[in-house]
Amino acid sequence: MVFDARRSAAVLADERGTLYRRARQELVLCYPNNYRVAGASLGFQVVYRALNSRQSISCERAVLPDDCFDDGWRGPLRSMEHGQPLGAFSVVLFSIAYELDIPHLAWMLQAGGLAALVDDRGEQVAPVIVGGPMTQSNALPLGPFVDAVVMGEAEDALEDLLDALEADLPKPQLLRRLAEIRGVWVPSLHGDAVPNVLVARGAHIPAHGVWTSPHSEFRDMALLETSRGCPRYCKFCVVRAPASPMRSPELERVVNALDHGIYRDAERVGFVGAAVSDWPFIKGALRAAIDRGKGVGISSLRADKLDEEFVELLQLGGYRTLTVASDAPSQRMRGKMMKGLRERHFLAVAELARTFRMKQMKMYLILGLPEEEDSDLTELIDLCGQLSTRVPLAITISPFVPKLHTPLAEAPFESIPVMMKRLKTVQKALRRRVDVRFDSPRWAWIEYRLSQGGRATGLAAWQAFQAGGAYADYKRAFAELDADDASEQRAAVAAAERHDLWALRGAR
Ligand code: SF4
Known part of the structure; x- marks a missing residue:
């Protein structure tokens, strides 16, 4: 419509x-x-x-x-x-x-x-x-x-x-x-001299929502920020510390908000932040919302932060899917990415999900990380198999897209055929046991080009969109851009060589 x-x-x-x-x-x-x-x-x-x-x-x-x-x-x-x-x-x-x-x-x-x-x-x-x-x-x-x-x-x-x-x-x-x-x-x-990224002072936090709607993604949920930034250092993440440090308001400021504005009448409150479960007062905020008769939602859960009290509160607030992020397929890769989580944390989450009768456990993963090997996939498949014996499991896999202002900014993007092969391997191995979904490697590649590109890349994306917006249109537009870049570079090298030659002749 x-x-x-x-x-x-x-x-x-x-x-x-x-x-x-x-x-x-x-x-x-x-x-x-x-x-x-x-x-x-x-x-x-x-x-x-x-x-x-x-x-x-x-x-x-x-x-x-x-x-x-x-x-x-x-x-x-x-x-x-x-x-x-x-x-x-x-x-x-x-x-x-x-x-x-x-x-x-x-x-x-x-x-x-x-x-x-x-x-x-x-x-x-x-x-x-x-x-x-x-x-x-x-x-x-x-x-x-x-x-x-x-x-x-x-x-x-x-x-x-x-x-x-x-x-x-x-x-x-x-x-x-x-x-x-x-x-x-x-x-x-x-010109291209982009200023440094602003980091907001704690005084602005928590940010309050303005409207609720049954037509929005979170259906009638009033969004309320708990904290900004993150205390952790995952190498692929834009909101990692220390660039985006954790800013934590006192519990009182978040709880007070529940009695005003859209929160007063909202049936559900969504606590929002990059690291909500790292906010020291999250259990108090959940309890306060539940005491006011509200359902709750949380934007992200850290597997090592969940315990019985936490999950019981989530259950009381109507939470039915425990969602966590592994973000890497194996212990080796989680270590390399500084994720700070171990297999036992995910197994404990599955046990908690079973104890508190959650419908499902959901896990987010990234594949295509630098130095990833087949053995990492084998470990992932094994872990997912173990989790799925405890609770219905769904995993969503995203191809790794290196972002500027992270330690992996210059890491390569894994080729689309290799990514497809890895995704299919996981999907096939977990068939009928785990609901495996993945984001398109093709669109991840377009995102990668835009994440790393300049103004010409923005223009090429717009041309591709106008030409129909299919993957082939982007591929063609970026190939033309690369060809132009290459010929510009060749011209620059040739000009430099000519200059050297003249300089040499002049010196004679
Ligand atoms: S991936 Fe999550 S835990 Fe890691 S730095 Fe980013 S927000 Fe924090």
Whole structure:
């Protein structure tokens, strides 16, 4: 169903917490995916609230239609609250979480009546400003499409950003002002010199959600942050310590939130954070929510943090699937990745799941890590076999995608045929015993290219998307890019050699 005015009205009728405001200056905050995914982003909700916090500014939302990928949708894209095209707003903002959403961002601009490329938008056209979790890794591919990027955790930059927006300046002046804010990258002024990622102060934590909806991924769950960052050092992770240190609010601040705003009436509360089970007060928060008659959800569980008390609380809060991450197939690889978990932790989780009558244990894994061997897969298959005798087991395997700002930033991406072979090996060995699912290695490769690439990679992805958006389109677009790079490099080497030759002749 297309996300037209009728569909918007129906979704908003079911939503609690919608902010219907209109002010002198109207902004729109977009999420480059559909409403179901956007609603699961606490960061999107936090920025929506912040942009509605000033008297003279109001902010609406825009998302992609649910089935836009199926029916060749071309727009028009309108805001959810008042049905305005993107071009009607004075500033267009985006929150982006994943590299694969970069072409969607360009698509939304086009469908909203704006040119996708920043160079094709004149000075009179609304500036496009982007933030979100993806900027913690590599923002460069956003360069061809946007006027400014807030790097990393935006809270500390938001007041300055709002001051700048409130000043209602002509675009060139606004961009100059934004370029002076710490952590804001303005591609037209900074070139490729991207500023350091911002790390928010503890005062902003916990972040509160704004709305709940039966149509969002977590269905009527009110999202509440418990902590930010992580105290652990997993080598592949963008939110590892010390770059993204654990920031832990006191229990009181989280519990107090339960009696206010959307949490007061919500039937379920989702505790959100990269390392919720490492937050020292998580059991107290679960108990407080359960005492108020609420169901609970948690975004991630560390296998070594679960004990009977913890799992009993989860059970009381309606939790039916114990989800943990091994993130590596064997003890050897968990050690190399600094995961800090052992086989016995996963076996203990399976026992707890059985004791507390969980429907299922779920485990997230990464394959294709550097130096991975067949013996690592054998160990994984053996462990999964053991777990599945205790509790129904489901595993989800993601191909390893090296990310910038991690110790594995320069690690290779495993070839797609090798990844497919490994995934099939695991699937075949665990057939009828374990529910094995995996993310497509092809799409992981596209994510990899965008994770490592620059502006030209962003442009190539957009060309591929316009050409149909299939894997073959991306493959072709990136191959052309590589060929151009290679010929540029050859030309540079030839020029350097000529220069040497001339220098040599000159010396004679
Ligand atoms: S993978 Fe999880 S535990 Fe490891 S550093 Fe990242 S958030 Fe922390």
